[in-house]
Amino acid sequence: QVQLVEESGGGLVQAGGSLRLSCAASGRTFSTYTMGWFRQAPGKEREFVAAIRGSGGSTFYADSVKGRFTISRDNAKNTVYLQMNSLKPEDTAVYYCAADLRPIWYGITRSNEYHYWGQGTQVTVSS
Numbered sequence: 001q002v003q004l005v006e007e008s009g010g011g012l013v014q015a016g017g018s019l020r021l022s023c024a025a026s027g028r029t030f031s032t033y034t035m036g037w038f039r040q041a042p043g044k045e046r047e048f049v050a051a052i053r054g055s056g057g058s059t060f061y062a063d064s065v066k067g068r069f070t071i072s073r074d075n076a077k078n079t080v081y082l083q084m085n086s087l088k089p090e091d092t093a094v095y096y097c098a099a100d101l102r103p104i105w106y107g108i109t110r111s112n113e114y115h116y117w118g119q120g121t122q123v124t125v126s127s
Contacts, residue, residue, distance in 0.1 A: 010121030023097030034100040039093035048109040
């Protein structure tokens with residue numbers, strides 16, 4: 001069983017500003033999990049944002065956030081981060097972290113490949 005707790009980081013920010021989300025996970029084998037961030041805006045489907053491999057050696061981003069967002073992890077703290085810079089109003093959504101326990105780096109943009117989810121944190125970007 002894995003529990004994901006999305007800690008403080010979300011909130012209200014003006015366009016062009018920055019926020020840093022963090023997500024702490026339980027489990028002794030955190031370093032083997034692929035961790036992902038997804039988001040869901042009102043009236044829209046949940047969409048992939050970024051993912052990072054267990055070792056931290058590989059990352060992947062949605063085109064919409066590439067160059068603005070950075071995913072990272074600290075396996076000693078069982079925590080994954082999402083640094084969000086140059087925020088835009090269209091980034092407004094509930095952001096979720098998720099854990100994929102499969103030992104492969106495949107299908108990481110698909111939400112149904114992830115086994116555990118955080119409770120979500122609201123990010124609102126004003127224009």
